[in-house]
Amino acid sequence: MKPSKAAWRRALCVGALLWAQAASAAFPDRPIKLIVPYAPAGVTDTLARALAEGMGRELAQPVIVENRAGGSTQIGTRSVARAAADGYTLLLATNGNMVLSPFLYKNLNYDVKRELEVIGIAAELPTVIVTNTQVPVSDLRQFGAYAKAHPDKVNYASLGQSNVAFLASKMLETELDVRMTEVPYKGSSPALAGVLANDAQLLVDILSSSLPFIRAGKLKPLAVPNNERLEALPDVPTIAEAGYAPFHAVSWVGLAVPKNTPREVIAVLQRAMASVVESPQFRQNFTAVGLTVLAPKTAAQIESYLEADRKRWGDIIRRHNIALD
Known part of the structure; x- marks a missing residue:
């Protein structure tokens, strides 16, 4: 008796699931690329390289930084949006490429929310x-x-x-x-x-x-355009303390992967990232130059953080009618 089409489909699905689980269990078994959509200079690039070095140690595989600047971060960001969703291509995510660009550029040929997923936020600037x-x-x-x-x-x-x-x-x-x-x-x-x-x-x-x-x-x-005074400038008032309406103007830096990257792979990357960010040396190095290192967030917390950022800057961009294309 020949198997039915439904039985074939079930077998194929089970096979695909087992293959994905085996691939995830072996992750990573080769070097990982971290695409930085900025020029190789400044604190953002420095933080990217610190993450890459630390995560490479945690994962026992090199994490290779590749700067792909240009197009107001669009070139590097698009390359990761179109990459294989296997965890071997990471994006240095900021609110520049993940939040502001979709509001400022109406003709992006990729969709940040549909094609990329932020898996961790390391620090605020x-x-x-x-x-x-x-x-x-x-x-x-x-x-x-x-x-x-x-x-x-x-x-x-x-x-x-x-x-x-x-x-x-x-x-x-x-x-x-x-x-x-x-x-x-x-x-x-x-x-x-x-x-x-x-x-x-x-x-x-x-x-x-x-x-x-x-x-x-x-x-x-x-x-300081911040919700509270900064550790590096304890005597400098916030906007609200200076007598004006409060606003929170910070950049942030994290990591993103192509959408549909397996959850098991994302979990491995998140554990490695958390280990780096929570290390005393990382915190000390970046707090000393004025960054705010953040505790690891759950997926729900990351999405809530991003939605608040989108609302904040989307409202401002619409109010001032700012468009760059």
């Missing part, structure tokens, strides 16, 4: 509002008064329009009720140089970039 020592103010309210007294003569340095710092600058204009002129720079280092030279009078910057200049007395921190 807080921002700080700074000015130079030539601007005669010592707090944010004084800066607002200074900007109103010098209409059209106050510039803010911009790192481009597809990042948290730019959006926080737009929010700040609204809160201070002032109009400032955007001066674009290609990166944090030239932006800092512009502020130090007084070509721009204000910068919302990733704390890790500005912190050495703040500690050296070359930049003045006016406030």
Whole structure:
């Protein structure tokens, strides 16, 4: 008696399941690639390499960092969205490529929510509002008064329009009720140089970039766009403490994989990532430069975190009618 078609289908399904379980049990049995959609410089790249090195030790397989910058993170992100869902291709995920891009670029040829899954968030990168020592103010309210007294003569340095710092600058204009002129720079280092030279009078910057200049007395921190004061700047008030509506402007860095990666494989990667992030050395190294290292999150907690971020920045982008294509 020949097996029925239904029996064949059941056998095939069982075979596929057993094959997937065997493949997952052996994971990883070869090197893993970590695609970083940014240039090889700065704290984001440094954190990616620390994750890769630590996870490589935990997994007993190399995790090889491959920088694929370009297209405002689209090139590297798309390559992972289209990769095999087997755990051997990881993406350095940030709110730049996972949250902001879908709002800012209407013609993305990939779908972040349908094609990628964030499996862990390692750290937040807080921002700080700074000015130079030539601007005669010592707090944010004084800066607002200074900007109103010098209409059209106050510039803010911009790192481009597809990042948290730019959006926080737009929010700040609204809160201070002032109009400032955007001066674009290609990166944090030239932006800092512009502020130090007084070509721009204000910068919302990733704390890790500005912190050495703040500690050296070359930049003045006016406030932090954060829900609470930062450990690295305990004397600097939050936006709310400075007398304005609170807003939380942080970048974050984590890992993502192609959608439909087996849950068993994701669990292996998450355990390795958690072991690295929870190590005292990792926490000490990145807390010292102004990052906030986060405890591991469950899948539900990650999704809740992402939804809050999407709502926060989606509302701001729509309010200011910002589109980049």
